[in-house]
Amino acid sequence: MRLAFGTSSGPAAQAMPSARLGALALLGTAVLVADASRLPGSLWVLALAGLWAWACGFPWRPLGTVVAAGAVTFLTFAATLATASWLGLGEANGLVQAWTMALKGTALAALAWATLRTFRPGALLRALDRLPGPLTPILTQITQQVLNLADESQRITQAWRLRGAAGRLHLGLLRAAPLVWLPRVAHRADRVAEAMELRGMPGHGLFRDSEPFGKREALLLAFALLGLTASALLRWGAR
């Protein structure tokens, strides 16, 4: 599965990056808060994920992949809970718990993936760097270095293929992989730490100039806030 950075272009993708990340955080909270053990709550979670996927211009085929991946990921857990419940070993509502977890996990994955697809890697890093908070420089560096490592891993894979590792399984190569890759990661981390020390990082906020906050951003955040409020009302308002 490819993340396909920067390929989606729905209405939400036009909003400024930090507004998109803010909306993602609010909608993620809305999904977590929603009471998916009841039908209205489940439908609400599905509606939120679907609406956000549409707003981000998330194509239907990858959305289907997310749903399938979510189902597979949570299936084992759900099946275990359901079986325990049926055998009378777990809680009586084990099946409902399993459904809730599978639905919320898949919805969160869809929200995150749909949002990430609206960013080019640089735009994502800039958005992270401009968010307030003491940990964001570290988060930015982690993201930046993960992208560099992804590039490096791709180069290693290409080199392996060129050296004859394509076509069939090479167990020796698989055994060697962590021995090649992990030291590289460790050395890179060392070198980046040296560079950060030398250049006087963290320099958080030095480039946080104002971004245009317009109607689109306001609408996006209002929609996300509304989603969170509705989730809270569906959960606690009904009692």
Add this chain to the structure above:
Amino acid sequence: MKGPVLSFQGVTVRYEPGSAAILRALDLELAAGERVALLGLNGSGKTTLLKAAVGLLPHEGVILVCGETLGHSTLAGIRARVGFLFNQPEDQLLFPEVLDDVAFGLRRQGVPLAEARLRARAALAALGAEALAGQDVHQLSHGQKQRVALAGALATEPELLLLDEPSAALDPPGRERLAALLRGLDTGMLMATHDLAFAQACCTRMLVLEEGRLERRLL
């Protein structure tokens, strides 16, 4: 400034206490405005010497940088006066956007954002890389990353430049441009390189490092 911009007096560097010395009782002096190439085989200690000069490695002996003795209390001040190029440029590019990365050193010095960006553009232009200003660091080629890292080191107009393989990833026009640029600076400069032609084009003196000692002096 008067006096040497960099001075090593009997400097020994080991990666671990008790392990073999990478630099052995090394003496070196670099006058202000002097441009010196440091040559030597792989593993001879060139990168170690450059890193020791900015306190990235522990050392025995005395290191003076810009007239100050390198130590815990002087480290931050010294580093602010030195421009450093790592031999893997992408390790030192810490910002997602080229212009922000080049302007970072200036912002650390308190230069206002607009002026810092102007000066960063000028540093990129001096290396023929002005077109990279708005690009994502992540999407640059190795040579382009090297130019951006160099621009970041030069933008702050440091008193001392320490460059590790500055021409390694540059194309021939890029090398010529960089050599001309470095010749025009009155900054003290120590450059580790295997590129003899480049060293001859921009340095006033060459030193050879062999097994942690300065063995021969060329030029």
